[in-house]
Amino acid sequence: MRVGFIGLGNVGGKLAGSLVRNGIDTTVLDLDDARVAEFVGRGAKRGESPAAIMAACDAVITCLPSPAASAAVVEGTDGILGAVEAGKIWMEMSTTDAAEVRRLGELVAARGGAAVDCPVSGGCHRAATGNISIFAGCDRETFERILPLLTVLGRRVLHTGPLGSASILKVMTNYLATANLLTLCEALVTMKAAGVDLATTYEAIRISSGNSFVHETESQLILNGSRKIDFTMDLVKKDIGLFQELAERAGVPLEINPLLIEIFEDGISRYGARAQSDDIIRRLEEATGISVIADGFPSELVDDEPEAPGHEV
Structure with a gap:
């Protein structure tokens, strides 16, 4: 072909x-x-x-x-x-x-x-x-x-x-991934503020019911500090915006997704449309004066599956 x-x-x-x-x-x-x-x-x-x-x-x-x-x-x-x-x-x-x-x-x-x-x-x-x-x-x-x-x-x-x-299914999965990313940001900043070691926090999430694909990938880049996920804030906003439109056409009154859109609109206004999506954690870092960085995490993701x-x- x-x-x-x-x-x-x-x-x-x-x-x-x-x-x-x-x-x-x-x-x-x-x-x-x-x-x-x-x-x-x-x-x-x-x-x-x-x-x-x-x-x-x-x-x-x-x-x-x-x-x-x-x-x-x-x-x-x-x-x-x-x-x-x-x-x-x-x-x-x-x-x-x-x-x-x-x-x-x-x-x-x-x-x-x-x-x-x-x-x-x-x-x-x-x-x-x-x-x-x-x-x-x-x-x-x-x-x-x-x-x-x-x-x-x-x-x-x-x-x-x-x-x-x-x-339809794709924008749904991106909505879920975005919600997961933002909850992980809140979790990591809160654990650092509470005095819990961030590497220990990562492992605790990884072996728990709170684990997810987003955690095992994006949390590592956040903790490294590179935040280089190769996906930008404007694309996140587009995708969750498409999910919002889908829900509105279907008559579903979403409560969480409008907050996600608002958060990423604020992130774009602060850091630019082409900022890495994982940089959204900077909003909480700046609000608390806390840096969510830990040793031992990769700066980029590598797929080791043959x-x-x-x-x-």
Whole structure:
């Protein structure tokens, strides 16, 4: 299968890297030409435009920072829509709005193509090794066609149902991760203020009912002080904003998520939209005069699970 990949950012670059590393015929495109040049040096082809990539490939993957960016690539000038025909597949790996991916998917289907929303979950470090989890929303026939490709990109692949279902589940999981991050920030600062050793605190959480994936990954970066999770505050705000919109459309009066949005809006106003999301703990550090730093924790996350072919779950 010839694959196009548009969007070589923190997540997209790592996913595209798995394709190239595993010998998939890959054509790439990004606003940053230096990133494209790096991939060309690793064996990828240079794409000239979204339309040209769709014309040359069987499937085109987009991994972009916002629904607006995806819409521009799909239906804008030289967008992929102009080259969609029977047999072509658009795979949206961005974290996006379900209603928007359905709208764009209908445009693709009207030209004879197929659309899939297939966001990932599990952190950039696992995207880099092909061990990330993937949700896939589409009809079963299309899912069967792309499953061999998805099992190169990720370790665990879940067919979630029709187009849009994967995006709904993805923003839900990001909401949960954000809530977990903020409660961990409060827990770590409070334990330091109470005089408890932070390395001991980390282990106590890790072996307890309070443990989580977020703790075992992001708490380590917080305690190291690097806070370099490769995910920025503006993206957190986008994702939990999408979850808020989803809940409002469904008539669910959320109580916690509006507070999460407020906290990250404050974090963006203090530290900037592109600040690392784990820097949100600085709000509490500054309010208390406490530094949440401990020895023995890594400055970056490395996935030590060997790369292996993925599978459907």
